[in-house]
Amino acid sequence: MCIKESLRLHPPVTVISRCCTQDITLPDGRVIPKGVTCLISIFGTHHNPAVWPDPEVYNPFRFDPESSKDRSPLAFIPFSAGPR
Template sequence: MFESHDTIASEHQERCWQEVQELLKDHEPKEIEWDALTLLPFLTMCIKESLRLHPPVMVISCCCTQDIVLPDGWVIPKGVICFINIFRTHHHPSVWPDPEVYGPFCFMPENSKGRSPLAFGPFFSGPRNCIKQTFTMTEMRMVLELTLLCLRILRDKESLRKPELILTAEGRLWLWVEPLSTSQ
């Protein structure tokens, strides 16, 4: 089972690598503009899928500034403090067909149709959302782009999630890294 997961992960990595190669075609990495990094759609879907499965911020709290009527008629009165479980939302089977499986294609536009924009919110939304959301996404694209150019990454050991103030990994994340010249 793990082997097939690793094979799929490898295919995703290969596709990301090709996308990066395409972006860089006639350029040096240092010539790539910050905005051009948004032209990595599959890599972006992979980042989003990682944030869906493992949202660093799992729960946030909000104070209702008005009465909120839920779809089944229950009302959360103004002034009540609610805890919103981002992790649970990201793993809810009514929204995500195969919630525990890593599947970046769920973020393709045609597969996102009809899904509430609130079903995926690692940075949350509304007036208290993460002020560094765009920066963080671009930074992750950039780090992955530069990493994929020279390294192939494989999982070394299985890691379990460790929920703390933010989500971490029990015993840390162990990766196996190969220079690309020897693995390609």
């Protein structure tokens, strides 16, 4: 839990990129067209206050099983996720 919380607060890799292989429709309706390269902020994802209350506070208990069970696995991506 301590290691995960450290990786959340201070991800060693802060940004990754992905090329969209299909059109991606965002929740607000805007579309990222196929072929566009996107930068994904791991740092920003790990500091999103909608997912991580008080994001600057070091709290390993964010990662106890009870607190983690309803959180998307894509909310914590220090090693990234998906194909590359």
